[in-house]
Amino acid sequence: MNDMDKALFKIGYGLYVVTSNDGNKDNGLIVNSVMQLTSSPKTVAVAINKQNYSHDVIRDTKKMNVNILNTDAPFSVFKNFGFQSGRNADKFENVKSGKAQNGLQVLFENINAFLCLEVRQYVDMGSHGLFICDVTDAGVLNDKETMTYSYYQQNVKPKPQPEKKKGYVCKICGYFYEGEELPEDFVCPTCKHPASDFEKADF
Ligand code: FE
Numbered sequence: 001m002n003d004m005d006k007a008l009f010k011i012g013y014g015l016y017v018v019t020s021n022d023g024n025k026d027n028g029l030i031v032n033s034v035m036q037l038t039s040s041p042k043t044v045a046v047a048i049n050k051q052n053y054s055h056d057v058i059r060d061t062k063k064m065n066v067n068i069l070n071t072d073a074p075f076s077v078f079k080n081f082g083f084q085s086g087r088n089a090d091k092f093e094n095v096k097s098g099k100a101q102n103g104l105q106v107l108f109e110n111i112n113a114f115l116c117l118e119v120r121q122y123v124d125m126g127s128h129g130l131f132i133c134d135v136t137d138a139g140v141l142n143d144k145e146t147m148t149y150s151y152y153q154q155n156v157k158p159k160p161q162p163e164k165k166k167g168y169v170c171k172i173c174g175y176f177y178e179g180e181e182l183p184e185d186f187v188c189p190t191c192k193h194p195a196s197d198f199e200k201a202d203f
Helices: 004-009 053-061 075-082 147-154
Strands: 018-022 026-031 036-039 042-051 065-069 097-099 103-107 109-124 130-138 166-170 176-178 200-202
Touching: 018 053, 018 103, 018 130, 026 075, 026 109, 042 053, 042 109, 053 065, 053 130, 065 075, 065 103, 075 147, 097 176, 103 130
Parallel strands: none
Antiparallel strands: 018 026, 018 065, 036 042, 042 130, 065 109, 097 103, 109 130, 166 176, 166 200
């Protein structure tokens, strides 16, 4: 990463499930770039990657709901809404949710509030489309802290497990041979004992 990328990475974000409907099916995706622009009128900007199915749906239907995730949200919420495409998955199959006034889904769990948005202006920004929206309705579910991107990185995203080493250990000197199979004619390089003096061991 160069300094410009590093500096951009320092910007603080929240995490949101943005819901939409293509006319047949409810859809949702994880978005980090949501910000209030003005207080009068109440407007919000949402940036969505053009590769996401939701981008096209929202550009065409001109409406979306922003579900503001709180710190209760488990990794499964991110897996469900973030790691698969609405083009071929029903993301609401196992989600407790209901319809807001605008007909779009609102989550009943793991969020502290939601915003119903109507797109006022669409700006093509290259990799992303920027949706400038009016807030038409909203609701507050609880006062739990909003899930920030850094909270997600530190507390929700699974930590990589150290990879287990498979192999055989020499019973005589403790030498470790890494590999699925120990060759029959293997000789311990330190104590010179044969393969028969090795036993299976995983670290
Ligand atoms: Fe040995």
